[in-house]
Amino acid sequence: MKKNNRFATFFGLFSAASLLLSSHSVLADRFKEVEITATPLATNVYMLTGAGGTMAAVAATDGMLLIDSQYAELADKIRAKLATLGTGSLTTLINTHMHGDHVGGNAALAANADIIAHRNVLARLRDNQNFDPAGLPKTIIDTTTTIKHGDVTLILEPMPASHTDGDLLIWFPEQNIVHMGDLLFQGRFPFVDFNNGGNVQQYIENTRYVLSKIDDNTQVIPGHGELTNKAGLAAELAMLEQTLALVTAMRAEGLTEEQMLERGLGEQFNNWHWNFITEARWIRTLYQATTPL
Numbered sequence: 225m226k227k228n229n230r231f232a233t234f235f236g237l238f239s240a241a242s243l244l245l246s247s248h249s250v251l252a253d254r255f256k257e258v259e260i261t262a263t264p265l266a267t268n269v270y271m272l273t274g275a276g277g278t279m280a281a282v283a284a285t286d287g288m289l290l291i292d293s294q295y296a297e298l299a300d301k302i303r304a305k306l307a308t309l310g311t312g313s314l315t316t317l318i319n320t321h322m323h324g325d326h327v328g329g330n331a332a333l334a335a336n337a338d339i340i341a342h343r344n345v346l347a348r349l350r351d352n353q354n355f356d357p358a359g360l361p362k363t364i365i366d367t368t369t370t371i372k373h374g375d376v377t378l379i380l381e382p383m384p385a386s387h388t389d390g391d392l393l394i395w396f397p398e399q400n401i402v403h404m405g406d407l408l409f410q411g412r413f414p415f416v417d418f419n420n421g422g423n424v425q426q427y428i429e430n431t432r433y434v435l436s437k438i439d440d441n442t443q444v445i446p447g448h449g450e451l452t453n454k455a456g457l458a459a460e461l462a463m464l465e466q467t468l469a470l471v472t473a474m475r476a477e478g479l480t481e482e483q484m485l486e487r488g489l490g491e492q493f494n495n496w497h498w499n500f501i502t503e504a505r506w507i508r509t510l511y512q513a514t515t516p517l
């Protein structure tokens with residue numbers, strides 16, 4: 225328990241220091257060091273990482289399709305990487321949801337392309353004064369929709385609100401790949417964005433749903449973390465269920481939120497703790513999720 229507290233304090237200080245340092249120049253330098261990497265997953269289908277949400281690309285003879293756009297500051301690097309994967313310019317961009325590390329490059333990369341997203345992504349980005357309107361979604365997804373890019377079929381499936389209220393799953397049925405966006409933070413506690421319609425119980429339901437649809441050969445692209453598979457997603461589900469059960473049990477015992485933070489979740493969950501969603505922040509999230517309305 226002491227160890228957990230020290231761990232939490234370290235990251236508390238670390239976050240405070242990061243805030244003080246996050247001047248414009250520091251951010252610019254941070255992006256300067258970022259490299260975009262492309263991992264082939266199937267013919268013409270790639271996973272791309274840089275900084276922010278994991279992207280995917282589909283190459284076709286008449287242009288590229290991209291899933292998520294990370295940050296505007298990375299647009300030139302992303303464009304350069306796409307040029308190594310196929311010919312033609314970006315014709316289609318799909319956003320998995322509305323967070324800045326997934327849509328920040330929309331205008332810079334895709335002002336002249338179709339931009340596809342859940343209806344609530346359009347609504348929330350339109351309300352955001354800082355978001356360049358040239359990057360707003362043009363094609364709105366309300367129901368499960370199949371599109372084709374070159375020879376590759378993609379199924380866009382809007383999900384019940386869980387990470388946010390505008391989450392899309394993107395399936396590649398022929399390649400047996402799914403891009404989960406931030407419905408999966410691989411190997412770490414997830415961010416559930418209550419301010420944008422997030423819901424912990426539904427997040428768990430959506431994880432169960434994806435597990436029920438995939439097999440041992442499915443390649444699972446997370447919004448953050450490493451490429452994973454059914455076993456990786458099952459481990460995430462077990463963590464979600466177990467930590468929710470722990471907080472529910474502590475509530476039944478009559479513990480306050482502060483007492484829960486003091487006790488912690490136990491050493492077996494230390495590996496899921498990270499600088500954005502610390503153990504303390506995850507406990508607070510679960511506490512809020514189990515608060516009666």
Ligand SMILES: [Zn+2]
Binds near residue numbers: 323387447
């Ligand atoms: Zn997100």
